[in-house]
Amino acid sequence: MSEMKKIKNLKEFSTSADRFEGANLLCPGCAHSIIVREVLNATNDDLVLSASTGCLEVCTAVYPYTSWDASWIHIGFENGSTAVAGAEAMYKALKRKGRLKQPERNPKFVSFAGDGASYDIGFQWISGCMERGHNMMHIVLDNEVYANTGGQRSSSTPIGASATTSPAGRVSYGEKRNKKDMVSIMASHHIPYSAQVSPNKWKDMVKKIQHGFAVDGPVFINAASPCTTEWKFDPKDTMTIADLATDSLVFPLYEIIDGKELNITYRPKNIVPVEDYLAAQGRFKHLFKDEYKYLIKEWQERIDDNWAYLQRREEARV
Amino acid sequence: MAFDKMELRDIEVWDGNFAAAQALRQCQIDVVAAYPITPSTPIVEGYAKFLADNYIEGEFVMVESEHAAMSGCIGAAAAGGRVATATSSQGFALMVETLYQASGMRLPIVLNVVNRALASPLNVNGDHSDMYLGRDSGWIQIDAYCPQDAYDLNFIAFRVSEDHDIRLPAMVHQDGFMTSHTAQGVTTISDDAAYNFVGDYKPMNDMLDFEHPVTHGVQTEEDWHFEHKARQHNDLMTKVLPKIEEVFKDFEKLSGRRYNIVEEYETKDADVCVVCLGSSVETAREVAGEMREKGIKAGVVGIRVIRPFPFAQIRDALKDIKAIAALDRSSPNGAPGMLFNEIAGSLFNTDTKALLSGYVYGLGGRDLTKAQLVDLFTELQANVDAGKVTTPLQQFIGVRGPKLSYL
Ligand SMILES: Cc1ncc(C[n+]2csc(CCOP(=O)(O)OP(=O)(O)O)c2C)c(N)n1
Ligand code: SF4
Secondary structure, eight states, X not given: OOOBOOOOSHHHHHHOOOSBOSOSOSOTTOHHHHHHXXXXXXXXXXXXXXXXXXXXXXXXXXXXXXXXXXEEEOOOSSOHHHHHHXXXXXXXXXXXXXXXXXXXXXXXXEEEEEHIIIIITTHHHHHHHHHHTOSOEEEEEEOSSBTTTTSXXXXXXXXXXOBTTBOEETTEESOOSOOOOHHHHHHTTTOSEEEEEOTTSHHHHHHHHHHHHHSSSOEEEEEEOOOIIIIIOOGGGHHHHHHHXXXXXXXXXXXXXXXXXXXXXXXXXXXXXXXXXXXTOGGGGGGGSGGGHHHHHHHHHHHHHHHHHHHHHHHHTO | OOOOOOOXXXXXXXXXXXXXXXXXXXXXXXXXXXXXXXXTHHHHHHHXXXXXTTSOOSEEEEOSSHXXXXXHHHHHHHHXXXXXXXXXXXXXXXXXXXXXXXXXXXXXXXEEEXXXXXXXXXXXXXXXXXXXXXXXXXXXXEEOSSHHHHHHHHHHHHHHHHOTTTOOOEEEEEETTTTTTOOEEEEOOOHHHHHHHHOOOOOSSOTTOTTSOOEESOBOOTTTHHHHHHXXXXXXXXIIHHHHHHHHHHHHHHHSOOOOSEEEESOTTOXXXXXXXXXXXXXXXXXXXXXXXXXXXEEEEEESEEESOOHHHHHHHHTTOSEEEEEEOSOOSSSXXXXXXXXXXXXXXXXXXXXXXXXXXXXXXXXXXXXXXXXHHHHHHHHHHHTSOOSOSXXXXXXXXXXXXXX
């Protein structure tokens, strides 16, 4: 059983990240670092971490420096999950053979990756890890874009967002397809736990991470990660944007246990219209032209529909 | 539950794949992450079966691709234990990205490569296309000519790769089907003696040492990348061959079998010489012997260590030869063969007056016959007699249709 970290209040929480340094090269206001901090804050256990190629990786381990005070590895864009799976296999082998240096330790195995590294190029590797039942957690830093390479679309980029490979232009409103539903796909591997989290709801996040660390087997976490640079908002507004994401239900917070039981873990008291969420970000600016207003209406319908669907699933326990 | 020892006869009849699998068992690999491909599959199947029968205590991770196989091996090696896998051809090609990652991170991993052609056209049989594809990936590459070698060289590969001065991954090559599926008598080493030879795994910068957390696989740009790569290359160039030589000597003490970085056969007084790799070395030696009976002073140089390439040993072996043929079992695709280039590079700036020509043979599993080698040695002798290369620089041996030759 993993050791839960008792954290009482936000101040204590925000100052207790001892394994991920504030010294890193991420943009001011980047949610990646906030999420990492929240995840690492959820446990006192030892950690074996990986990061796939992407903003988090290139900004936190630039030789001769490292922001990580925990075992950490980067191999490539697609295979961070499998690196952690390999390390977990080695842990099991050495434990059985009695060769661990600190046999009393109870490490947690975590791979961090962007949405590009997870939804697209790394999809197969993650699916393999989930299917094989490694005792590990894969966490997506879902900023809905390939940020590190300058803002190309991923299969997590939502309809209507302008990205460099799906730009809005004179005859285009940007991305044409809807975001891939990774949490459902991963839950369909019948893993013990999958969940969607957001950094503004840090208690909910910590609870889910602790749940994930406590179960035996693979865990998939999709974390909303507002990106100041590609979503185009002021760095001071990261948490405001995250609030808008969860409170408009663009990014609903829920968990799926054993691939079946769905629990909604946050119900906004006042659901805000999606328009507010879209209006706060430069990547959706063009949607407010008259000719694209219908898209905002469609956005709202999709969200309402999805919310109803999540609630039906919750009730039906399927 | 402790694992069981296996009683082996002094000589077992094993093919190259099973010989390699037995070596992995005796080295007590901690983690194998693998994906099947012909003709290397039986190696990891062997490991899985040994595990199922309690002859090993490790972990077998049956991943979903070769890229994942090497990714898992990298994670496992960084965690700190003995790691191995096997592949061939398309699987090897899919692994290439990760091969560079493994060597750049200085992780000891042993990869058994059962050499096979690369598609297209699809072909499951042996040639050296995959071996050559990996030649710049920063791995140590050692070549087995027969099942006995496939067994012995695995022990040697682990000893060299895991040495803390070296910390570079190593490939053990053998020829698809010609070696991997040909059963021969293999002189065995007992489980205890074999394990003692490779020794306990000694971790370094291991991720499972939580008192000393480490960062693996950092980012470097123009400020540091060159230094890292230069250091890696330097260690390959200066440290690996002396280490291999030392381990070869230790292995001879254990087994009585002597391996050499460059395997010379009748080269001391030879006029003409064939340089080749893999199972052809044995055929070439037999033909060279027969040529000598016909009065042609023939020799054979077998390359045992492909990377780092043994320039000095090659120079030494070939310094008095008058005509040399470099045999490449891979389509060079727009250049003289790899081996031709390496030999030429080794001999350049030396006093040699040797005439050098290149031959491409045996692609996609095509046999190299003794008759072809007789012709080849005869052609080399003709070059010696004429005092110049009388044939084109590059020729294809045994290909149907019009004779293919270039340059
Ligand atoms: C095999 C391979 N293809 C392409 C790239 C180039 N690349 C590096 S990071 C990246 C995008 C990363 O996006 P994401 O995973 O969403 O992470 P983010 O940077 O947004 O956090 C791309 C395309 C690469 N490194 N490797
Ligand atoms: S580009 Fe976006 S994801 Fe990348 S560091 Fe900046 S804010 Fe973070």
